[in-house]
Amino acid sequence: MNESSTSAPARPTRLLLVDDDALVRAGLRMILSSAEDLEVVAEASNGSEALEAVAAHRPDIVLMDVRMPVMDGLTAAAQITGRPGAPSIIMLTTFDLDEYVFQALQAGAMGFLLKDTPPRELVGAVRVVAAGEAMLSPTVTRRLVGHFAADAVNxxxxxxxxxxxxxxxxxxxxxxxxxxxxxxxxxxxxxxxxxxxxxxxxxxxxxxxxxxxxxxxxxxxxxxxxxxxxxx
Amino acid sequence: MNESSTSAPARPTRLLLVDDDALVRAGLRMILSSAEDLEVVAEASNGSEALEAVAAHRPDIVLMDVRMPVMDGLTAAAQITGRPGAPSIIMLTTFDLDEYVFQALQAGAMGFLLKDTPPRELVGAVRVVAAGEAMLSPTVTRRLVGHFAADAVNxxxxxxxxxxxxxxxxxxxxxxxxxxxxxxxxxxxxxxxxxxxxxxxxxxxxxxxxxxxxxxxxxxxxxxxxxxxxxx
DNA sequence: CGGCCACCCACGCCGGCCGGTGCGACTGCT
DNA sequence: AGCAGTCGCACCGGCCGGCGTGGGTGGCCG
Missing domain, CATH: 1.10.10.10 (Winged helix-like DNA-binding domain superfamily/Winged helix DNA-binding domain)
Incomplete structure (x- = not known):
């Protein structure tokens, strides 16, 4: 399972960070680049810049905030996904509002993490998504599971x-x-x-x-x- | 967030293990009881025994296999949930079949883990569920997220x-x-x-x-x- | 066994609602 | 002014829904 990430740093996972707050980007870069199998190849401060950065740098994974000026993360995510060879998207947000979660997942996001996620788990989530799986914060998972349960008791x-x-x-x-x-x-x-x-x-x-x-x-x-x- | 589990072992989380394979139960018991905030208070080898054990020992969390003789884990889960004060349920399975996942969540399960989950994450998942959140294995999360995305493209x-x-x-x-x-x-x-x-x-x-x-x-x-x- | 009952399926007649067509009034745009 | 688009209404044929009725089957009891 985890052999691909520990055996050899043959080809690190290329990341794009998107957040309007430079400090947040710096923090993320600090955390993520400490893992030797991850590499931050570009940054963007809003959704439209993210689109350009994706086209320019072809990252494997995009970590993107939801709320941003110019173009928010949800619409940007919807633009990015869909095309062949598109990067996987992990949404980052401070608030786990229902609508955000559902919109993000329907836009094709493979991850939805709260910003209070501990560094270790953040790195783990990136690796999981890089492996083609999906990762959500526990509270987000709860919402999703609850939504399913509610459907059964509809x-x-x-x-x-x-x-x-x-x-x-x-x-x-x-x-x-x-x-x-x-x-x-x-x-x-x-x-x-x-x-x-x-x-x-x-x-x-x-x-x-x-x-x-x-x-x-x-x-x-x-x-x-x-x-x-x-x-x- | 995690202060309640690290501050003091005031009241450990009470667990019920349900699996028809005694070796699996032993392995789980080994893993889980090594965490001092967790305590395995009972075991059962099928769904109907699980119902009795729940009534007798009032566990906080039930870890239960899907496939079992006499009564499978999904129907047992549906029986257990719903009543007030019912324990949270984490389903354990070797295969992550779609139907299993959906049925389990609609039965009210708060977790769905594959049996190849590393011990550390298993313990973490139990703590997450004990905190009232939900936890799924990455592949299961992927199915769920994909289901949502597919719904958007219905x-x-x-x-x-x-x-x-x-x-x-x-x-x-x-x-x-x-x-x-x-x-x-x-x-x-x-x-x-x-x-x-x-x-x-x-x-x-x-x-x-x-x-x-x-x-x-x-x-x-x-x-x-x-x-x-x-x-x- | 015969009678009875309950249930499901089947049919025809009648009043009312639905769906199709043609038409006029108003608004906003070029 | 002309025109496209939207909303409004009235008349007619056909379908829908309400009601009464009958034949067939299976279970219960005397």
Missing amino acids: PRRQKAQERLRLLTERETEVLAAVGRGLSNADIGRELYMSEATVKTHVSRLLTKLDATNRVQVAIVAHDAGLMTDPAS | PRRQKAQERLRLLTERETEVLAAVGRGLSNADIGRELYMSEATVKTHVSRLLTKLDATNRVQVAIVAHDAGLMTDPAS
């Missing part, structure tokens, strides 16, 4: 699935069809029954699901996760 | 949002109302316009969104994330 989803219990097999099939936006005639053709029959099933669905529309029925179908193959 | 969502670009303000309002399952008359009352006007807006939505039904329109609204307040 009240809307649970309520919806609860209601599905009392549906018959046939009704569930019709429910799925309604959720796809099919008309009654379409459903009849697809499930081999008269359109009139489809209507009764839909009627039962309406009463059983406390819906007044077929639209609301479709919504319940989606909320229950019926429309998404179980790869979620 | 083709259905992007396609749906793309289509929303060419909608007018008013149409978007109507779209949201349709997505809630309201009838045209309801929408008219809510947006202060005639039902006939609502119909024209819905018609435009049908053509602009390539839909044949209002149900499909509602689905697009949901896929685009219009129906979920921006807390996602």
